[in-house]
Amino acid sequence: MVFTPQFYRKAGWLTCFSIFLLVLAGGIVRATGSGMGCPDWPTCFGTYIPPTHENQLPENYQDIFLQKRLAKIDRYVKTLNAFGLTKQADKIANDQSIREAEKFSVVTTWIEAINRYLGALTGLFALTALLSAIQFIRKKPSIFIFTLLGVIAVVINAWMGSVVVATNLMQGPITIHYLAAFIAAGLFMWPATNHLSKEENVSSKVKTALLVLFGIIILQSITGTWSRETVDSIAKSNQLTDASNHLNLTAMGFMFVIHRYLSLVVIGMGFYLYRNTLVRAFQKWIRAFLIIAFAQVLAGSINILFVLPPFAQAFHIFAGGILLGISMYLAFKSIKRTEIAS
Numbered sequence: 001m002v003f004t005p006q007f008y009r010k011a012g013w014l015t016c017f018s019i020f021l022l023v024l025a026g027g028i029v030r031a032t033g034s035g036m037g038c039p040d041w042p043t044c045f046g047t048y049i050p051p052t053h054e055n056q057l058p059e060n061y062q063d064i065f066l067q068k069r070l071a072k073i074d075r076y077v078k079t080l081n082a083f084g085l086t087k088q089a090d091k092i093a094n095d096q097s098i099r100e101a102e103k104f105s106v107v108t109t110w111i112e113a114i115n116r117y118l119g120a121l122t123g124l125f126a127l128t129a130l131l132s133a134i135q136f137i138r139k140k141p142s143i144f145i146f147t148l149l150g151v152i153a154v155v156i157n158a159w160m161g162s163v164v165v166a167t168n169l170m171q172g173p174i175t176i177h178y179l180a181a182f183i184a185a186g187l188f189m190w191p192a193t194n195h196l197s198k199e200e201n202v203s204s205k206v207k208t209a210l211l212v213l214f215g216i217i218i219l220q221s222i223t224g225t226w227s228r229e230t231v232d233s234i235a236k237s238n239q240l241t242d243a244s245n246h247l248n249l250t251a252m253g254f255m256f257v258i259h260r261y262l263s264l265v266v267i268g269m270g271f272y273l274y275r276n277t278l279v280r281a282f283q284k285w286i287r288a289f290l291i292i293a294f295a296q297v298l299a300g301s302i303n304i305l306f307v308l309p310p311f312a313q314a315f316h317i318f319a320g321g322i323l324l325g326i327s328m329y330l331a332f333k334s335i336k337r338t339e340i341a342s
């Protein structure tokens, strides 16, 4: 059963979905400030099922886990230096905020722990897909290669997750972590996607529009994560809000201007595709895309007006992921020529 094309496709899609769920979990971790809920990695307070009360921990636990984190930061700084990224290495080495001990909180610990269980499950799904992809090594080696690269991307991303924890959610690693998740999802999605049937073929105009939309959503994600980094840095320098207690748009800078206005292009293209794509397999996805894009603009506006309430912040990161996922799927499906069973 494991070595049937159907099983492979299911395992590929399951991995893809769980990566998207991980993005949601990551958004919740960030919005609730739970990134340091587990001070070590991959264990959480030294075990795989974390404590529910501080008195289950040794008295000097803050010191024990701080020492572990400091050792990890040193290793990461060395790795960055080895790759010639000396500026980033210096920034991390000199950041005092990541060298402070964290106090136990049951809520943040369990939010981060659940995030990790989901991560472990994703790894399991990815390995199952790889095992199943062995059947294609001779017939269609590209499927095996994509899946192998997908597994590697998941492993690198898990390592990035540990760096994000060690550096206490430092901006650079989080951005790479977020974007790398979608590269991993794409590597599983491409071989698992069926091509359109002959009757369903889309026009070359629509195909181009779908590819452009996918490109724009990638740009939205990059300018979005950039804006998120700006949010973090202006919060540190007490410039997060303006005189009327909204998000300080002047301090958010030019990338955020692009981020906001590009969303109008996204909505415009969504409408164009809705009117011009007659293929039934695509219509429901484009409708869902448009609804989520509107909700995304609303959540973005709430983030500005009410200065990033956790719900709107977590929704915005997740909906951004869904829009990227849908546009990736439609772009892949429209250009796909061959598929597993053919």
Ligand code: HEM
Pocket: 030, 178, 217, 220, 221, 222, 223, 224, 225, 226, 227, 228, 229, 231, 232, 247, 259, 260, 263, 266, 293, 296, 297, 299, 300, 301, 303, 304, 308, 313, 316, 317, 319, 320, 321, 323
């Ligand atoms: C289709 C449209 C949009 C997409 C796909 C999108 C996507 C994203 C993504 C992926 C992030 C990074 C989130 C993170 O890493 O935490 C982000 C951040 C952000 N976006 Fe958007 N966005 C869109 C529209 C908008 C609009 C219209 C606004 C404002 C009116 C907006 C406001 C923000 C803000 C304030 C942040 C920083 C949030 C934070 O610090 O957590 N976005 N966006």
